[in-house]
Amino acid sequence: MAKIDREIAWFNRLRIAVGQIDVKLGDFNGNAEKIIAMTKKAHELHCNVVVFPEMCVAGGLPFDLLERSDFVRSQISALKDVAGRVGKIVAIVGFVDRRVEGQDINLYDSAAVIFDGRIRRVIDKNTLGAHDGFDERRYFTPGEPSEPFKVNSVPLGILIGDEIMQRDASKRLVEKGASLIIAPMASSFRVGRSGARALEVADLASRADVDVLVANLVGGQDELVFDGASFAADPLGQVLWRAPFCEDGLFVAEIPQPAGQSRVQDEVEDVRQALCLAIRDFVVKNGFSKVIVGLSGGIDSALVATLAAQSLGAENVLGVIMPSEVSAPESAEDAQKLASNLGIETRIIPITPIYGAFMEGLREHFAGKEPGVAEENLQARVRGTVLMALSNKLGRLVLCTGNRSERLVGYATLYGDMVGGFAPLSDVPKTLVYDIADQVNSKAGSEVIPQRIIDKEPSAELRPNQTDAESLGPYESLDPILEGYVDEGKSFEELLEAGHDEDAIRNALSRFMGSEFKRYQGPPGPRIVSRVTASERRMPLTKAVEAWFARRLWES
Numbered sequence: 001m002a003k004i005d006r007e008i009a010w011f012n013r014l015r016i017a018v019g020q021i022d023v024k025l026g027d028f029n030g031n032a033e034k035i036i037a038m039t040k041k042a043h044e045l046h047c048n049v050v051v052f053p054e055m056c057v058a059g060g061l062p063f064d065l066l067e068r069s070d071f072v073r074s075q076i077s078a079l080k081d082v083a084g085r086v087g088k089i090v091a092i093v094g095f096v097d098r099r100v101e102g103q104d105i106n107l108y109d110s111a112a113v114i115f116d117g118r119i120r121r122v123i124d125k126n127t128l129g130a131h132d133g134f135d136e137r138r139y140f141t142p143g144e145p146s147e148p149f150k151v152n153s154v155p156l157g158i159l160i161g162d163e164i165m166q167r168d169a170s171k172r173l174v175e176k177g178a179s180l181i182i183a184p185m186a187s188s189f190r191v192g193r194s195g196a197r198a199l200e201v202a203d204l205a206s207r208a209d210v211d212v213l214v215a216n217l218v219g220g221q222d223e224l225v226f227d228g229a230s231f232a233a234d235p236l237g238q239v240l241w242r243a244p245f246c247e248d249g250l251f252v253a254e255i256p257q258p259a260g261q262s263r264v265q266d267e268v269e270d271v272r273q274a275l276c277l278a279i280r281d282f283v284v285k286n287g288f289s290k291v292i293v294g295l296s297g298g299i300d301s302a303l304v305a306t307l308a309a310q311s312l313g314a315e316n317v318l319g320v321i322m323p324s325e326v327s328a329p330e331s332a333e334d335a336q337k338l339a340s341n342l343g344i345e346t347r348i349i350p351i352t353p354i355y356g357a358f359m360e361g362l363r364e365h366f367a368g369k370e371p372g373v374a375e376e377n378l379q380a381r382v383r384g385t386v387l388m389a390l391s392n393k394l395g396r397l398v399l400c401t402g403n404r405s406e407r408l409v410g411y412a413t414l415y416g417d418m419v420g421g422f423a424p425l426s427d428v429p430k431t432l433v434y435d436i437a438d439q440v441n442s443k444a445g446s447e448v449i450p451q452r453i454i455d456k457e458p459s460a461e462l463r464p465n466q467t468d469a470e471s472l473g474p475y476e477s478l479d480p481i482l483e484g485y486v487d488e489g490k491s492f493e494e495l496l497e498a499g500h501d502e503d504a505i506r507n508a509l510s511r512f513m514g515s516e517f518k519r520y521q522g523p524p525g526p527r528i529v530s531r532v533t534a535s536e537r538r539m540p541l542t543k544a545v546e547a548w549f550a551r552r553l554w555e556s
Helices: 009-013 028-044 063-067 069-084 161-164 166-173 193-206 267-285 299-312 329-342 354-367 373-394 404-409 428-445 450-457 466-472 475-487 492-497 500-513 514-523
Strands: 018-021 050-051 091-102 104-117 118-124 148-150 154-158 182-186 209-215 216-219 224-227 231-233 239-242 249-252 291-294 317-321 345-348
Touching: 009 154, 009 345, 009 466, 018 209, 028 050, 028 069, 028 091, 028 249, 050 182, 069 091, 069 104, 069 118, 091 182, 104 291, 161 166, 161 182, 161 193, 161 514, 166 182, 166 193, 182 193, 193 209, 193 231, 193 239, 216 249, 216 267, 224 267, 267 299, 267 428, 291 299, 291 373, 299 317, 299 329, 299 428, 299 450, 317 329, 317 373, 329 345, 373 500, 404 428, 404 475, 404 500, 404 514, 428 450, 428 475, 466 475, 475 492, 475 500, 492 500
Parallel strands: 018 050, 050 091, 154 182, 182 209, 291 317, 317 345
Antiparallel strands: 018 249, 091 104, 104 118, 148 154, 209 231, 216 224, 231 239
């Protein structure tokens, strides 16, 4: 490569490791021990510098925990413990600093530069913004612009988080002599984002004429999945080194990257890995080790069970099959075949007797009314009650199996199929669910998820011969409409102009606008395709549903 011919000064003089670390929010002692262990390993690997991500001592994005002084001070105490145990290696560690300045107590998004048992300097984030629902200006005070410092005669500059995306910030450090900019970062996953992140920083490195090394956080934190994928870029705009995607560990920035270690991006596989990381971290970090999945014989529950087995181990997944009088015999067969392929335990609990008891208790109150949605939803609520009872009795977390398409249009039953502590597919469109299922089978070289499950018409099976398409239309049409309206902000008119069917648009938007109360009560799940997390959305519950798209709008 041309840049290598020009000599990469930092690579020739420094050996740098990235502690791409999976930490737990608030577990200061555990986080500190992981940082120390990686620092020692980096020293054993003859590294001069080891870099850890943004806010890694705290453990991710703390949000309003930052308003608790005991939280922040305990985290600083853990950092001081780390500093006292760092030897002859420069460790750059992201943390939250707290300073009493006159009458004010200010917090800073900071990085500590540690060497030989002491914090040698603290560098603060200078430009604050908002990302992943985290408004930095709410919590932090902007710091003063920092100065480069030398390690083995190499002038290093530090920019924290998305400051590296700002050309002026990089340019200022270069003008002050920096030849390498190190960026501790906590940037979360979204489809296509990790590759775009690297390309954007590489372009800025080229514009600023400087080498850049990004150390990104890894791990699941509620709705966020930090995907790692740390990297180094050069002044020619080339990404010369990448750390593994969604993998916790210490990685030495070797340039040129050893053969066979470069990453070929596959967005569907990226989503699968991100979902597995999200499931494992949410379950384990919340004190569970085992999960329950209701197996309907459909594609969503099949994929959730598969991802749970891949991330937690098959021995930690219990599949519960709950047939009713309207369930097709093939559904239970498919669920059993899936469980056998995965090697997970199953229990069969027919809901007909339980449902019958409910209906008998309600008989006089339902008298004179035609059977309908109440009876259908009661089946789903019986199943939800069974799952939660098993959860309480067995100490297992229930994974909700609903997908993004259903969630956005309210095609789900509150306290029924929406029960659970975590919803892995809540931001995965139905069409992407099928893509991931195909990827799972392709990667395994066999039918992990039975092909009949993939091929069958989606159905909630709450009445005979029911299909999703009767209510929603085909998902191939629904998902693009939802993407256009929800993610891209397109109006009713713009969706029409894009070629979508008018009735399909009205149906989708009416359902979306009228089901906010369900999303408000739904379990959390990882952000996968949405531009914002579920908690970032601020949609009122009470509103006129069709006021602004019930009629055509014409320009005057």
